[in-house]
């Protein structure tokens with residue numbers, strides 16, 4: 001345990017606070033074997049959560065369920081999902097001897113980091129939530145990313161378990177030659193399906209034979225019930241299902257869960273169908289780890305909204321509804337949720353193009369803003385690419401007189417709030433780093449609790 | 456002749472749409488509607504027939520490798536001849552990235568597959584190992600669109616033009632066709648190929664109008680298009696250009 005001990009002291013000196021990646025980078029440079037050593041001393045092994053969307057919400061839900069079930073998870077910080085962030089999380093949770101104070105690792109893992117994370121942490125369970133194009137500008141094609149993830153899963157032990165989203169054809173195709181046991185989750189409720197695939201749909205073709213897939217039901221993005229007319233491949237039967245869903249706008253959804261061991265209904269205080277998927281992933285994983293129904297229910301009840309993902313903040317006599325919208329599918333789901341909030345809505349949209357957002361903002365043209373424009377009374381566009389956002393809404397049909405460009409966030413927030421009536425809700429749709437900026441601004445304005453609370 | 460109507464043919468809309476390429480069709484359609492013109496957008500995909508006299512403007516976006524292979528086979532059947540004929544007859548065409556590559560002579564993928572193109576453009580493309588990714592600024596040489604075009608490129612293919620077509624412009628920032636000769640895109644008659652995503656046309660409205668005017672002129676007596684208020688477009692163009700020029704990046708070097 002020599003490395004672990006040195007690592008803990010080192011990471012204390014480097015400071016746990018600010019940049020989550022910096023201490024991890026130094027530790028890995030000095031003690032390349034540190035993650036292996038520290039992970040091996042977690043009695044309950046490691047769980048990895050990977051995929052494009054929902055990693056944070058899924059692992060936060062899961063962490064709540066683990067704690068309710070008496071486990072003590074070691075959990076990485078929001079967004080710190082490369083080997084450096086995972087290493088830093090392990091080091092910071094470790095005692096002076098380098099033994100992590102926790103009994104199970106729970107790590108969000110960037111899709112491209114999955115092979116390294118599987119090799120080094122030897123996880124007992126891997127969840128893949130979904131694969132969207134949002135990071136294509138970093139990783140190239142979805143297909144080549146899927147091949148890398150296949151190789152990673154092939155590397156698992158025979159006793160390991162993989163939990164996949166059956167509603168995503170690309171994710172469901174993963175793990176073909178994987179020695180681990182595979183389980184699936186998905187939505188089994190036609191009441192939330194829409195007709196036809198959306199423009200933003202990414203995986204429309206059979207991975208086996210290339211034929212266009214037939215979608216009998218489409219939930220959002222390329223999520224749905226599909227089959228291949230070419231080779232007969234189809235969505236696998238699911239082990240963990242949502243059999244009834246009642247969406248109630250931005251407040252959340254009532255979901256009936258069906259699992260191999262129990263069935264029950266619970267209220268999820270997170271909006272949108274994508275969060276139903278996150279609930280299925282977390283509750284499925286909890287059950288596969290041996291947690292009981294009570295732990296799942298208490299985990300969901302005690303869940304305070306994951307940082308920035310749909311949260312209502314009173315500010316200046318108005319309610320600011322803050323929701324992270326970082327890619328076409330996420331945005332389309334948000335717009336779908338907003339359809340339940342009426343028309344004449346005051347909107348604030350913040351579009352940034354920093355590295356964590358993706359430098360390329362052309363994805364906004366894949367979002368169905370044509371459905372948002374008729375809901376809007378006005379839009380204040382802000383962020384590093386404020387003008388691109390404004391232009392997108394103009395071409396979506398919002399009259400230019402209802403569009404205001406305020407690149408500076410504070411002025412934009414003020415303008416958006418001033419346009420709204422007392423007690424009215426202003427909807428803020430923000431990309432990843434813009435969400436951070438807005439939260440920071442609100443904290444300075446004393447409108448919101450701390451920067452973020454880790455569940 | 457009555458009110459002009461722009462008949463847009465959107466080729467393979469569900470297969471060839473990456474990095475918001477459909478925004479180009481949205482821009483073309485809206486800029487016609489704002490002028491009181493009619494617009495008809497016809498999606499044409501795998502197995503559909505293509506009548507070269509039925510459309511004024513053709514659009515094809517970029518795609519991923521798998522989609523590109525399907526489209527390549529479909530184009531080789533009969534659509535290729537129809538498209539070439541339409542362009543010879545003066546129809547306008549815009550092709551982006553993967554769509555651009557398939558309209559050349561051939562496309563050699565990095566995995567060694569040789570995809571035959573339809574030879575609408577005198578251009579060849581070979582796959583490279585590193586991707587050219589980033590904001591681009593191009594000095595356009597197109598008459599009526601002189602000035603800078605802005606966009607975002609993301610491609611591993613390297614395209615080289617022959618003598619039968621000319622580049623759309625010269626690269627100011629970014630990689631362009633191949634990262635070597637400083638050329639970006641290609642023009643043949645009223646057909647344009649380019650690597651610029653962005654979407655391209657909303658932030659480069661004069662290029663959009665160049666295509667619309669040429670497309671409509673064949674059936675309507677039009678010298679120029681009524682002007683629109685493009686202040687938001689110009690602001691977005693200026694901001695994107697400033698950002699692109701501010702970035703310290705070497706040109707023509709693999710990332």
Ligand SMILES: [Zn+2]
Nearest residue numbers: 206209228231
């Ligand atoms: Zn198939």
